[in-house]
Amino acid sequence: MTSLSLPHPDWPDADDDPRWSDWLNLEPSPPVRRDWRIGAVGAGFIMRDCHLPAYAAAGLHAVGIVSRHRRSAEEVAALHGVERVYDSLEQMLDQADVEILDVAVPPQAQRGLIERAVGHRRKPRGILAQKPLAMSPDEGKAIVQACQQAGVRLQVNQNMRFDQSIRGLKTLLDRSVLGEPVLATIDMRAIPHWMPWAQGGRSLATYIMSIHHLDTFRYWLGDPDRVLASTRPDPRTSFDHHDGINLAILEYDAGPRASTWDDVWSGPSPDPHGEGPRRRIGQAIEIRWRVEGTRGVALGTIGWPDWPQRRPSTLRFTSLDDPHPPEDRQGWRAPVWSSCWFPDAFRGPLFGLARALETHQPPDIDGADNLKTLALCEAVLVAAREHRVVDPRQWW
Structure with a gap:
């Protein structure tokens, strides 16, 4: 883990001090250019309510959009001021001079679409793909290889890395504010809305929901050496599946556990999308995380479960190395901010890809590296199914 110098004298004091944003590196660095020609693929929730609003707020705009259903693309284009709607991916690549292809389609459709894009005579310079990149490590490798052979940079939209509390914790770890990490936990109690494309696949929660948290541990702590896991179906989800409720433990030879x-x-409470019993029974919908180190502790919450209400995530921490610990809060620092994971953080992956194209460097969530996140998902599936400890590195 990289350790940065700790600027003790520069610690902000008040929780609402705007300097916390820079101190904790809450916001991703934008690209130099703002006129990147972005081609949008897909017109569903993620593109309509997350990608395009986040881009517009950052001064970036799509020059074209294509979807399976033209009417959906036309509605999204009108809502967000996209210049033109196209009838096919190839037509958009031919006519819109697309530099960055922003893909927001189900994972089952992603490989074929990306292979068409990189094989086209006017291929884009970079592709932003959704998570999961694929529903298996082998499928993910095929996508990465296609992009590498075509010379197209591939960024994966692991957007939880850009949640403000997750980034803040990463900075605390990099600066050794907490010392050496000992234990990291994420506790999610939430009712996701499973999209129709999620039905009938080889994985439900692992590759679609748990992937966020598994990738976050990679972001915070690096790649684990072993995985233990247990899973069972979710009683509320009516279609057949195996991995609904997931419990996973990651072991690191360097010491940390996650x-x-x-x-x-x-709990037996109403599904926000209309299914399940109508009486609420002591339900608590929340996502909390906690990281303990040899020199400090950090606690956080994720605001996403309250969507569409905007609720920022939270972070508070205490460190033995704090030069001026606030006595009125028993040493706890609790920075505040107004930005949210949904939709604000979705500009982060696009920023990373654009910066990579400007600097001729790999993206910060490079497709090749993201194969290790897919390997970790696969390890959880196998560990739970076979009731054994699994080394995820066998799928690298």
Whole structure:
């Protein structure tokens, strides 16, 4: 883990001091250019309510959009001022001079679409792909290889890395504010809305929901050496599946341990999308995380479960190395900010890809590296199914 110098004298004092944003590196660095020619693929929730609003707020705009259903693309284009709607991916690549292809389609459709894009005579310079990049490590490798052979940079939209509390914690770890990490936990009690494309696949919660938390542990702590896991179906989800409620433990030979408890049941309470019993029984919908180190502790919450209400995530921490610990809060620092994971953080992956194209460097969530996140998902599936400890590195 990289350790940065700790600027003790520069620690902000008040929780609402705007300097916390820079101190904790909450916001990703934007690209130099703002006129990147972005081609949007897909017109569903992620593109309509997350990608395009986040880009517009950052001064970036799509020059074209294409979707399976033209009417949906036309509605999204009118809503967000996209210049033109196209009838096919190839037509958009031919006519819109696309530099960055922003893909927001189900994972089952992603490989074929990306291979068409990189094989086209007017291929884009970079592609932003959704997570999961694929529903298996082998499928993910095929996508990465296609992009590498075509000379197209591939960025994966692991957008939880750009949640403000997740980034803040990463900075605390890099600066050794907490010392050496000992234990990291994520505890999710939430009821996701499973999209129709999620039905009938080889994985439900692992590759679609738990992937956020598994990738976050990679972001915070690096790649684990072993995985233990247990899973069971979610009683609320009516279609057949195996991995609904997921429990996973990650072991690191360097010392840290990490666990994610991904509870998509959360109790016999109403599904926000209309299914399940109508009487609420002591339900608590929330995502909390905690990281303990040899020199400090950090606690956080994720605001996403309250969407569409905007609720920022939170972070508070205490460190033995704090030069001026606030006595009125028993040493706890609690920075505040107004930005949210949904939709603000979705500009982060696009920023990273654009900066990579400007600097001729790999993106910060490079497709090749993201194969290790897919390997970690696969390790959780196998560990739970076969009731054994699994080394995720066998799928690298």
